[in-house]
Amino acid sequence: MSYIIGIDIGGTKTSVSIGTARGKILSRRVFPTEKVEPTLAEVKGCIRSYLKKYAKGLKKVKGIGISCAGPMDPERGILINPPNMPTWRNVPLKRIFVRSFRFPVAMDNDANCAALAEKTFGAGRDVQDLFYYTVSTGIGGGLVIEGKVHRGASFDAGEIGHSVILPEGPRCNCGKRGCLEALASGTAIARVAREKVKESSLILKLAGGKKKDINAVFVAQAAAKGDKLARAIYAQAAFYLGLSVTNVIQIVNPEMIVIGGGVSFAGPILFQPLIKTVRAHAWPRPYHSCKIAPAKLKEKAGDLGAISLFLKELDLGRV
Amino acid sequence: MSYIIGIDIGGTKTSVSIGTARGKILSRRVFPTEKVEPTLAEVKGCIRSYLKKYAKGLKKVKGIGISCAGPMDPERGILINPPNMPTWRNVPLKRIFVRSFRFPVAMDNDANCAALAEKTFGAGRDVQDLFYYTVSTGIGGGLVIEGKVHRGASFDAGEIGHSVILPEGPRCNCGKRGCLEALASGTAIARVAREKVKESSLILKLAGGKKKDINAVFVAQAAAKGDKLARAIYAQAAFYLGLSVTNVIQIVNPEMIVIGGGVSFAGPILFQPLIKTVRAHAWPRPYHSCKIAPAKLKEKAGDLGAISLFLKELDLGRV
Numbered sequence: 001m002s003y004i005i006g007i008d009i010g011g012t013k014t015s016v017s018i019g020t021a022r023g024k025i026l027s028r029r030v031f032p033t034e035k036v037e038p039t040l041a042e043v044k045g046c047i048r049s050y051l052k053k054y055a056k057g058l059k060k061v062k063g064i065g066i067s068c069a070g071p072m073d074p075e076r077g078i079l080i081n082p083p084n085m086p087t088w089r090n091v092p093l094k095r096i097f098v099r100s101f102r103f104p105v106a107m108d109n110d111a112n113c114a115a116l117a118e119k120t121f122g123a124g125r126d127v128q129d130l131f132y133y134t135v136s137t138g139i140g141g142g143l144v145i146e147g148k149v150h151r152g153a154s155f156d157a158g159e160i161g162h163s164v165i166l167p168e169g170p171r172c173n174c175g176k177r178g179c180l181e182a183l184a185s186g187t188a189i190a191r192v193a194r195e196k197v198k199e200s201s202l203i204l205k206l207a208g209g210k211k212k213d214i215n216a217v218f219v220a221q222a223a224a225k226g227d228k229l230a231r232a233i234y235a236q237a238a239f240y241l242g243l244s245v246t247n248v249i250q251i252v253n254p255e256m257i258v259i260g261g262g263v264s265f266a267g268p269i270l271f272q273p274l275i276k277t278v279r280a281h282a283w284p285r286p287y288h289s290c291k292i293a294p295a296k297l298k299e300k301a302g303d304l305g306a307i308s309l310f311l312k313e314l315d316l317g318r319v
Numbered sequence: 320m321s322y323i324i325g326i327d328i329g330g331t332k333t334s335v336s337i338g339t340a341r342g343k344i345l346s347r348r349v350f351p352t353e354k355v356e357p358t359l360a361e362v363k364g365c366i367r368s369y370l371k372k373y374a375k376g377l378k379k380v381k382g383i384g385i386s387c388a389g390p391m392d393p394e395r396g397i398l399i400n401p402p403n404m405p406t407w408r409n410v411p412l413k414r415i416f417v418r419s420f421r422f423p424v425a426m427d428n429d430a431n432c433a434a435l436a437e438k439t440f441g442a443g444r445d446v447q448d449l450f451y452y453t454v455s456t457g458i459g460g461g462l463v464i465e466g467k468v469h470r471g472a473s474f475d476a477g478e479i480g481h482s483v484i485l486p487e488g489p490r491c492n493c494g495k496r497g498c499l500e501a502l503a504s505g506t507a508i509a510r511v512a513r514e515k516v517k518e519s520s521l522i523l524k525l526a527g528g529k530k531k532d533i534n535a536v537f538v539a540q541a542a543a544k545g546d547k548l549a550r551a552i553y554a555q556a557a558f559y560l561g562l563s564v565t566n567v568i569q570i571v572n573p574e575m576i577v578i579g580g581g582v583s584f585a586g587p588i589l590f591q592p593l594i595k596t597v598r599a600h601a602w603p604r605p606y607h608s609c610k611i612a613p614a615k616l617k618e619k620a621g622d623l624g625a626i627s628l629f630l631k632e633l634d635l636g637r638v
Contacts, residue, residue, distance in 0.1 A: 071604065129471070129472065131570075141570075143570065143571065145464055145469060150464060150571070151572075152448070152571060152572025152573070152605065152608075153448065153572050153573060153574040153605065153608040153609060154572060154604045154605050154607070154608035155572070156569070156572045156602060156604055156605040156608075157570065157571055157572035157605075158570065158572075159569050159570075159572070159602060159605070160569055160570055162569055162601075162602060163565065163566040163569040163570060164562045164565055164566060164600055165486075166486060167484075167485060167562060174602075176599075176600055243483045243486060246482065246483055247482040247483060247566060247570075248570060250475070250478045250479055250481055250482040251450075251460075251462065251476065251477065251478075251479055251482060251566075251567060251570060251571070252462065252469070252471060252476055252570070252571070253470075253471025253472050253473060253474070253475045253476035253477075253478070254471070254472060255472040280495075281483055281495055282481075283475060283478060283481060283493075285390065285473045285475055286471065286472065286473050286475040286476075286478070288473075289471075289472040289473035289475075290472060
């Protein structure tokens with residue numbers, strides 16, 4: 001039995017795990033993401049303790065996979081300037097871990113890793129081509145073609161949150177109008193809810209009566225209890241997400257679309273209107289060839305993303 | 320020196336050519352596409368005459384490539400039901416030519432073949448990943464990844480004409496609203512021109528004074544002569560095409576976007592506003608990594624598409 005170390009560095013928290021090539025996580029630690037030095041010191045401490053406990057030396061650990069918010073250069077292993085981690089600039093993560101542990105190291109952005117994790121261990125185990133959406137505070141994605149991540153010319157493939165869905169639509173954080181992220185992310189759902197709630201609304205009640213505290217989770221909870229406004233807000237987000245899925249089906253014609261991220265956990269409230277939209281807009285043949293499925297791995301996507309990435313890069317002879 | 324036969328079956332005309340593996344066409348014949356039997360008889364006659372003239376028997380011809388309007392099953396080699404060729408239903412083209420000539424036969428839809436031709440012999444010779452648009456009466460496309468056509472789960476990848484660009488936009492021939500084809504095809508350009516021309520318009524003059532005779536070529540001619548309305552109509556089509564290109568860049572992040580088809584022959588009138596739109600909407604990094612170029616092969620796209628398809632399928636061991 002051999003093991004793989006998975007590192008998942010996010011804007012608020014970092015996790016370090018050790019797992020098997022079959023996707024079983026043996027141990028996992030999570031701590032807040034701080035500045036570069038203290039965070040990496042803690043990551044290294046975790047790895048050392050795993051090596052002691054599980055690997056009895058170096059023999060049984062094959063290497064390290066790193067999943068992190070982009071933009072990055074995954075080939076050179078350099079994190080460039082993730083918008084939610086302003087102190088992490090041009091960090092040569094790959095080199096740092098290679099030097100510390102003498103293991104091969106693979107690295108990619110979080111959405112690509114999660115896409116590969118769903119292909120390797122999750123909803124997409126039986127397919128070769130899939131597109132993965134992560135619908136959360138923002139919207140990201142990853143394109144898997146013939147079983148491997150398609151990174152693209154500048155490693156930006158899958159950045160579907162900033163494809164344009166409604167040319168004259170609401171302003172996005174990126175400065176443009178009508179990006180998918182401005183229409184269907186958790187942030188967009190909360191914004192629409194704040195605009196539309198009335199005094200008596202269940203959404204407002206769940207948020208403790210404070211408009212500014214409304215978030216997508218409260219909207220999902222209200223929708224689950226049958227609140228009409230909350231359902232309409234989710235249905236609208238699902239409509240725009242459905243147009244985006246339609247476009248991916250028309251352009252890539254994948255075997256599967258996997259939808260993950262916090263907003264997707266709302267379940268049928270999101271998926272029913274989404275699938276209805278895709279059925280109405282995509283061509284019948286590619287629509288019927290494409291399964292639209294919720295992500296399976298949920299909170300494990302980061303750890304298993306890092307691990308599946310390492311396994312795939314090893315398989316491709318790139319680490 | 321060995322030769323390849325290329326067959327390009329279109330809605331109005333069929334061409335049969337013989338060329339080299341370097342993309343040199345030695346001979347080419349074109350005739351109207353009729354019903355299945357007489358058309359295929361004429362194709363076979365052409366092939367026999369090429370075999371006599373160039374190949375001195377069977378030895379020097381490697382095989383046959385077929386480019387045809389879809390939908391089709393390219394693996395089984397069956398043309399299913401192309402909308403503009405209503406008498407061609409479930410035609411087992413591959414089997415027919417294999418039986419007649421004992422050559423290996425490869426087959427794919429016209430847009431995929433043209434995409435591969437641009438990669439092999441045209442604008443995309445130096446890249447591995449590209450997306451090809453054909454903007455003509457309708458809009459089609461082909462996705463080339465790692466040097467080969469990505470066909471998709473039901474062979475419908477690249478059908479970008481029916482991606483949704485403007486959810487509440489004009490009605491498309493397919494029945495939906497706001498498809499790219501309803502906004503930026505030659506048909507859409509002509510429709511907008513017919514709606515907007517006034518008595519004194521140059522577009523109307525070029526069309527012989529008859530609104531119903533206005534087509535995209537007259538609009539392009541008027542635009543080339545500086546006609547403001549014609550330029551505005553082209554710029555609007557280019558804007559929507561630019562949003563579509565933006566989405567392809569955000570989803571696939573290709574090294575190159577190649578734009579072909581009759582509408583693209585208008586040149587800067589189309590490309591200038593198109594590139595401006597993409598620059599304004601796509602992320603800088605994938606935008607700067609993607610060359611947006613006009614197709615090089617133009618009227619040779621069909622013949623070289625069929626030939627490049629055969630060469631690639633031979634290379635992949637699939638014929």
